[in-house]
Amino acid sequence: MFTQFHNFMEVEYLPVIYPSDTQKQNAVRLSQKTSHAIATSLNVVQTSHSYGDLMLLNRATELKLENPSNYMVEMAKVASLFHISSLEAVRYLDTFSSMNPDSSGRVTLHDFLRVLRLKPCTLSKGIFGFIDVEKAGSITFRQFLFASAHVSAQPLFQQTCELAFSHCDTDGDGFISIQELGDVLKHTMPNSNKEEIQGMYILLDEDKDQRISKVDFLSCLRRNPLLIPVVAPILSPT
Ligand SMILES: [Ca+2]
Numbered sequence: 001m002f003t004q005f006h007n008f009m010e011v012e013y014l015p016v017i018y019p020s021d022t023q024k025q026n027a028v029r030l031s032q033k034t035s036h037a038i039a040t041s042l043n044v045v046q047t048s049h050s051y052g053d054l055m056l057l058n059r060a061t062e063l064k065l066e067n068p069s070n071y072m073v074e075m076a077k078v079a080s081l082f083h084i085s086s087l088e089a090v091r092y093l094d095t096f097s098s099m100n101p102d103s104s105g106r107v108t109l110h111d112f113l114r115v116l117r118l119k120p121c122t123l124s125k126g127i128f129g130f131i132d133v134e135k136a137g138s139i140t141f142r143q144f145l146f147a148s149a150h151v152s153a154q155p156l157f158q159q160t161c162e163l164a165f166s167h168c169d170t171d172g173d174g175f176i177s178i179q180e181l182g183d184v185l186k187h188t189m190p191n192s193n194k195e196e197i198q199g200m201y202i203l204l205d206e207d208k209d210q211r212i213s214k215v216d217f218l219s220c221l222r223r224n225p226l227l228i229p230v231v232a233p234i235l236s237p238t
């Protein structure tokens with residue numbers, strides 16, 4: 001463009017947008033009205049992309065994912081639906097990226113299970129099926145993010161995680177031993193072998209000090225809320 005002798009451009013002044021009484025109280029509504037006016041003038045669809053999408057795009061590029069634009073999710077909408085921050089969305093992208101998405105940004109059951117240290121069983125396939133709303137046999141980042149954020153946005157999520165910890169720590173010493181974890185997985189993922197239990201143990205031990213504290217446990221579930229049914233079997237009193 002700058003090698004041309006002449007460049008022509010057109011400037012269109014949009015009408016001034018005045019906030020209504022409601023919009024004076026709510027800046028978000030005013031911004032929606034303004035962005036609608038801009039989108040209409042440009043003859044484009046108004047979307048909910050925000051700076052968070054740029055963060056996701058940049059992270060996808062850093063992670064060398066093919067077609068990084070596959071990982072934009074209209075972050076403003078996601079944030080208002082599930083109250084998650086852009087940083088949390090970027091963390092979910094890091095996890096999703098380790099599931100080896102293909103060039104169209106889709107992840108298979110096999111890679112999903114590998115990263116979450118799950119074995120193929122009724123429960124783990126059910127979790128995947130919960131994300132795979134289109135029943136396509138593979139999931140996108142948007143679906144993974146929506147499902148994870150939906151679970152962690154449940155009002156009782158934090159309380160359920162804390163109860164799950166107490167339930168797992170049967171001897172009450174403040175840590176979950178591999179034996180205690182094995183007892184829980186026996187119910188949720190029957191016939192888990194030593195290696196599979198060890199895999200879940202390593203995943204839950206966030207600070208890698210060879211023991212699962214409550215902090216490890218809660219932090220791992222915050223980052224991987226889809227694991228809650230695996231570590232929280234029946235919490236009702238027996
Ligand atoms: Ca214990």
Ligand SMILES: [Ca+2]
Nearest residue numbers: 209211213216
């Ligand atoms: Ca630990």
